[in-house]
Amino acid sequence: MTTEPEKLTMAQALNTALRDAMTADESVVVFGEDVGPLGGVFRVTDGLTAAFGEQRCFDTPLAESGIVGMAIGMAMNGFRPVVEMQFDAFAYPAFEQITSHLAKMANRTRGRLRLPVVVRVPYAGGIGGVEHHCDSSEAYYAHTAGLTVLAPATNQDAYGLLRAAIGSPDPVIFLEPKKHYFAAEEVDLAAAVPPIGRAAVRRSGADATLIAYGPAVPVSLAAAELAATEGRDLGVVDLRSLVPFDDATVMAEVRRTGRAVVVAEAPGFASVASEVAARVAEQCFHHLEAPVRRVTGFDIPYPPPKLEHHHLPSVERVLDAVDDLQWEDA
Amino acid sequence: MTDLAPVRLLDADGTVTGDGRYPMPPPDVLLERYRGLVRGKRLNEQASALVRQGRLAVYPSSRGQEACEVVAAAVLRPGDWLFPTYRDTVAIVERGVAPVEVLTLLRGEWHCGYDPVHHHVAPQATPLATQLPHAVGVAHAARLRGEDTVVLALCGDGATSEGDFHEALNFAAVFTAPVVFFVQNNKYAISVPLARQSAAPTLAHKGVGYGMPAVLVDGNDAAALTAVLGEAVGRAATGGGPTLVEADTYRIEAHTNADDAARYRTDAEVREWAERDPLRRLRAYLRAENALDDAREDAFAAEAEAVAARVRAALGEDRPVPTDELFAHVHATPTPQLAAQAALLRAELAAGEDAR
Ligand SMILES: Cc1ncc(C[n+]2csc(CCOP(=O)(O)OP(=O)(O)O)c2C)c(N)n1
Numbered sequence: 001m002t003t004e005p006e007k008l009t010m011a012q013a014l015n016t017a018l019r020d021a022m023t024a025d026e027s028v029v030v031f032g033e034d035v036g037p038l039g040g041v042f043r044v045t046d047g048l049t050a051a052f053g054e055q056r057c058f059d060t061p062l063a064e065s066g067i068v069g070m071a072i073g074m075a076m077n078g079f080r081p082v083v084e085m086q087f088d089a090f091a092y093p094a095f096e097q098i099t100s101h102l103a104k105m106a107n108r109t110r111g112r113l114r115l116p117v118v119v120r121v122p123y124a125g126g127i128g129g130v131e132h133h134c135d136s137s138e139a140y141y142a143h144t145a146g147l148t149v150l151a152p153a154t155n156q157d158a159y160g161l162l163r164a165a166i167g168s169p170d171p172v173i174f175l176e177p178k179k180h181y182f183a184a185e186e187v188d189l190a191a192a193v194p195p196i197g198r199a200a201v202r203r204s205g206a207d208a209t210l211i212a213y214g215p216a217v218p219v220s221l222a223a224a225e226l227a228a229t230e231g232r233d234l235g236v237v238d239l240r241s242l243v244p245f246d247d248a249t250v251m252a253e254v255r256r257t258g259r260a261v262v263v264a265e266a267p268g269f270a271s272v273a274s275e276v277a278a279r280v281a282e283q284c285f286h287h288l289e290a291p292v293r294r295v296t297g298f299d300i301p302y303p304p305p306k307l308e309h310h311h312l313p314s315v316e317r318v319l320d321a322v323d324d325l326q327w328e329d330a
Numbered sequence: 331m332t333d334l335a336p337v338r339l340l341d342a343d344g345t346v347t348g349d350g351r352y353p354m355p356p357p358d359v360l361l362e363r364y365r366g367l368v369r370g371k372r373l374n375e376q377a378s379a380l381v382r383q384g385r386l387a388v389y390p391s392s393r394g395q396e397a398c399e400v401v402a403a404a405v406l407r408p409g410d411w412l413f414p415t416y417r418d419t420v421a422i423v424e425r426g427v428a429p430v431e432v433l434t435l436l437r438g439e440w441h442c443g444y445d446p447v448h449h450h451v452a453p454q455a456t457p458l459a460t461q462l463p464h465a466v467g468v469a470h471a472a473r474l475r476g477e478d479t480v481v482l483a484l485c486g487d488g489a490t491s492e493g494d495f496h497e498a499l500n501f502a503a504v505f506t507a508p509v510v511f512f513v514q515n516n517k518y519a520i521s522v523p524l525a526r527q528s529a530a531p532t533l534a535h536k537g538v539g540y541g542m543p544a545v546l547v548d549g550n551d552a553a554a555l556t557a558v559l560g561e562a563v564g565r566a567a568t569g570g571g572p573t574l575v576e577a578d579t580y581r582i583e584a585h586t587n588a589d590d591a592a593r594y595r596t597d598a599e600v601r602e603w604a605e606r607d608p609l610r611r612l613r614a615y616l617r618a619e620n621a622l623d624d625a626r627e628d629a630f631a632a633e634a635e636a637v638a639a640r641v642r643a644a645l646g647e648d649r650p651v652p653t654d655e656l657f658a659h660v661h662a663t664p665t666p667q668l669a670a671q672a673a674l675l676r677a678e679l680a681a682g683e684d685a686r
């Protein structure tokens with residue numbers, strides 16, 4: 001294995017993580033819809049059946065509840081299943097298995113049955129997908145006690161956090177921003193596996209902090225770039241892990257700047273962004289110069305392709321929110 | 331138990347066959363079906379072309395399955411309901427919905443582009459098998475209201491693995507609901523072949539366990555489909571309850587334009603099924619019966635071409651998509667928060683994109 005960073009797309013980074021995990025641990029198995037010979041509709045499992053055989057990477061009948069239910073059973077009997085939900089909204093038939101069983105088994109059994117299952121979910125929009133292909137479903141999972149919820153934004157984290165997820169003793173919902181599957185970035189495969197539950201400061205800024213995750217991270221970074229040309233120094237925190245939540249990193253940044261905007265693609269009402277805003281308000285109240293703002297999707301079902309750009313948080317909306325943060329010079 | 335051999339009235343070359351279980355529908359009926367097949371095939375080809383031209387986001391083609399599509403719509407009476415999937419554009423059009431309205435979804439302008447209440451056609455279902463319990467509900471409600479409405483619900487072979495498929499069949503049987511479940515077994519669920527989907531001898535066998543009549547039919551034989559689906563609709567309409575019909579057919583195109591079918595099936599297999607094309611055999615039969623002459627063929631082709639031309643013209647033009655609709659229908663009365671969000675977007679649009 002090379003130690004030089006390689007250029008990989010996010011799909012390739014995830015594929016490499018699966019390969020490396022399957023090589024390192026025979027109990028890791030991959031299954032789902034079209035993940036075998038086809039290699040998944042996004043090619044994340046490309047070549048795994050050929051490389052590891054049908055026992056290790058296989059297609060199931062078309063039934064998400066069955067997929068997650070079987071993963072739970074296999075985890076109860078010595079395996080570490082990594083299953084794929086084909087798209088965000090197609091995971092909903094598995095909701096019962098995820099919320100009533102995957103999330104609760106360890107607690108019900110006083111820790112005797114921990115379920116090291118990873119449920120990979122391609123999520124969010126910006127790809128011109130028709131209905132049911134672009135949901136940001138993270139709030140359902142983050143609201144369910146017992147689930148670890150990871151949302152990488154970079155290809156490096158896609159690799160590292162998937163390795164960490166597969167190694168976790170707890171069930172993990174692994175949210176993959178499908179808009180970024182095919183963009184290439186440098187990935188250092190030899191870098192240490194990042195710990196679960198740690199946010200990353202992507203850009204440190206003095207004036208205000210943008211807090212984002214998944215597909216909202218590149219938007220926030222672009223907003224910070226533009227703001228810099230207008231004389232405002234914005235920092236960007238990439239949460240990476242929604243559950244567990246990294247209060248320490250987020251609050252340290254906000255206390256420094258005194259201003260915060262949370263950016264997320266999901267509808268804002270009762271959302272992960274709401275949780276972040278509430279935590280910042282509770283923990284940084286005396287450092288805040290202005291109320292915490294949220295820039296999110298509207299509280300509507302995901303729009304059709306020709307209207308989705310109106311719904312998605314844009315650089316303009318982020319900067320408008322920043323403008324609202326009660327600047328003295330304004 | 332259901333028969334392992336599919337009901338077939340016409341061989342691939344149009345020769346009359348069959349074992350007497352079902353009668354041959356009259357030539358005038360089959361001529362109308364043929365006319366529908368010509369329209370359906372042309373619409374499939376036109377829609378696929380529009381994807382290549384970037385005018386449609388995606389099109390799941392029913393090329394090769396036109397007999398299922400056309401007959402599913404044709405056996406319904408006015409007032410009956412159709413529950414289609416994403417692959418069933420042709421069936422919806424044959425039910426009388428304007429193609430441009432149906433293609434609204436795939437054009438990316440809205441979700442359901444036609445009036446489901448007016449047409450008695452449910453919105454196209456993408457989450458697999460989830461429409462089937464709704465079909466049972468509509469049928470049960472019709473019975474409670476004293477209507478003789480029949481509901482025909484479509485799904486694919488892959489969808490029969492979903493829990494909702496099984497719950498719907500069981501409910502329909504328990505409530506003697508007037509539903510025809512029509513499974514188009516086109517041999518693949520994206521890349522996954524039937525053998526990985528079900529270990530049952532046929533998908534029709536699944537009806538047996540729920541206590542309903544189940545029939546396997548040649549899905550490329552419009553005559554057999556007319557007989558089998560017609561019988562099932564008649565039974566449902568007269569209080570006989572649900573039927574499961576499995577059509578043995580094949581998806582000639584890839585799953586959608588985004589799919590690379592070469593990864594999981596051979597050209598030889600596709601060619602073999604192309605030989606069993608639904609148009610070819612019905613045409614041969616009608617020709618042999620002297621029910622179809624050159625003049626009629628020309629007229630049918632011209633009609634299909636006219637439909638394709640209208641679709642081309644309509645989709646070729648970009649029209650503004652109203653943004654207020656994003657908020658208008660979410661609740662019967664928009665919540666205060668939605669009203670505020672709608673106002674925000676309106677203000678943004680009024681200020682123009684160049685605000686910054
Ligand atoms: C609940 C759900 N899971 C997954 C999908 C993704 N998906 C769309 S079509 C398809 C294959 C369906 O196969 P089949 O039922 O045989 O219908 P066909 O496309 O062949 O007409 C899959 C897996 C979906 N739409 N809904």
Ligand SMILES: [Mg+2]
Pocket residue numbers: 486487488514515516517518519520
């Ligand atoms: Mg199929």
